[in-house]
Amino acid sequence: MMKILITGNMGYIGPCVIERLRSSYPDSTLVGLDIGYFANCLTNSEILPECRVNQQYFADVRRIPADLLDGVDAIVHLAGISNDPMGNTFEEVTLDINYRASIELAKKARERGVRSFVFASSCSMYGSADDRPRDEKSPLNPLTAYARSKVYTERDLESLADERFKVTSLRFSTACGMSERLRLDLVLNDFVTGAVTSKKITILSDGTPWRPLINIKDMARAIDWAIMRNAVNGGPFVAVNVGSDKWNYQVKDLAYAVSEVIPEVDISINKDAQPDKRSYRVNFDLFRQLAPDHQPQVDLITTIRELREGLEAMKFGDENFRNSRFMRLKVLTHLREQGFLNEDLGWTGKNDMGTKLKN
Numbered sequence: 001m002m003k004i005l006i007t008g009n010m011g012y013i014g015p016c017v018i019e020r021l022r023s024s025y026p027d028s029t030l031v032g033l034d035i036g037y038f039a040n041c042l043t044n045s046e047i048l049p050e051c052r053v054n055q056q057y058f059a060d061v062r063r064i065p066a067d068l069l070d071g072v073d074a075i076v077h078l079a080g081i082s083n084d085p086m087g088n089t090f091e092e093v094t095l096d097i098n099y100r101a102s103i104e105l106a107k108k109a110r111e112r113g114v115r116s117f118v119f120a121s122s123c124s125m126y127g128s129a130d131d132r133p134r135d136e137k138s139p140l141n142p143l144t145a146y147a148r149s150k151v152y153t154e155r156d157l158e159s160l161a162d163e164r165f166k167v168t169s170l171r172f173s174t175a176c177g178m179s180e181r182l183r184l185d186l187v188l189n190d191f192v193t194g195a196v197t198s199k200k201i202t203i204l205s206d207g208t209p210w211r212p213l214i215n216i217k218d219m220a221r222a223i224d225w226a227i228m229r230n231a232v233n234g235g236p237f238v239a240v241n242v243g244s245d246k247w248n249y250q251v252k253d254l255a256y257a258v259s260e261v262i263p264e265v266d267i268s269i270n271k272d273a274q275p276d277k278r279s280y281r282v283n284f285d286l287f288r289q290l291a292p293d294h295q296p297q298v299d300l301i302t303t304i305r306e307l308r309e310g311l312e313a314m315k316f317g318d319e320n321f322r323n324s325r326f327m328r329l330k331v332l333t334h335l336r337e338q339g340f341l342n343e344d345l346g347w348t349g350k351n352d353m354g355t356k357l358k359n
């Protein structure tokens, strides 16, 4: 019987992680904690995904409730400002939430006897690299506040880890796939949505950047491994790239794959675009070695089909989806403009309903 705390469980990846943990550890107590920025951005969910946890805290990870860590064995720490555009807009807050609050949580967890801490890190910390795949020993080159927040957190987590407090930093590839809280600000999800809504894929770069991808079901599989991983294998602290060699794609190849599943799609590549500096290939040897039984299983074409079916089931037809409530930055900016969030991205408690973000 384990008690597992999942922070940031009310986002894109969270519902899928809860589903996985509920099935891997049926008798465990699952506790969620989330500030709820995107709580109402649901996609086709029969029930609130949080009904699958035993207890849900509606709280800010910067102000941890006193009883939160009572009896907790493992923490899956997903809570955070989760991409570059939000990190650029809310830079200091991103460092507060993603870095400082993560370290405070880990310190408290260690004091309280939590044994396993799983951190959702990101391969984006490799920034721009030459064509050689980056492994965990490669130099880091974080280009944005978001990527820096992940680098700082990993660095300080390493110094907290010991035999009693095992830390696993999962450097995830870029996520994709259907979720009960879909995000459309992720490259593959964007391409499929463009293809479904307007038969157009608009690549904002020249299409050449390398981007490793992973389906959210496979992220959940990796998290499942990390919670229980044997510290003999990897040591008290390990940072590991999570994804698979097959899923190291150039952005234009993702667009071509979408056009195989959804025919007659017009792909426009911006040949005049400034080179996108965020380009990196990633080496996944360590993950294969450490977690042979938890390797990614979902393939690209299946992921594209699932996304298309999900969007069709939602009857989603908004060609202007890059302005919709499925874009994380749009939601945060809207909530700020309407006065629901203050400049620290804390809830103000404002009463009136304001105007709605479309879609």
Ligand SMILES: NC(=O)c1ccc[n+]([C@@H]2O[C@H](COP(=O)([O-])OP(=O)(O)OC[C@H]3O[C@@H](n4cnc5c(N)ncnc54)[C@H](O)[C@@H]3O)[C@@H](O)[C@H]2O)c1
Pocket: 007, 008, 009, 010, 011, 012, 013, 014, 033, 034, 035, 036, 037, 038, 059, 060, 061, 062, 077, 078, 079, 080, 081, 082, 083, 097, 120, 121, 122, 123, 171, 172, 173, 174, 175, 176, 183, 186, 328
């Ligand atoms: N999606 C990806 O491609 C990807 C890749 C690598 C790593 N990650 C990491 O995985 C994690 C989850 O990503 P996601 O795609 O589900 O993002 P998301 O934005 O959909 O979800 C993040 C969740 O964290 C919550 N949160 C934010 N600030 C909080 C705070 N102060 N207190 C409590 N909760 C807070 C939000 O409300 C949201 O529900 C993030 O840490 C992200 O950096 C994601």
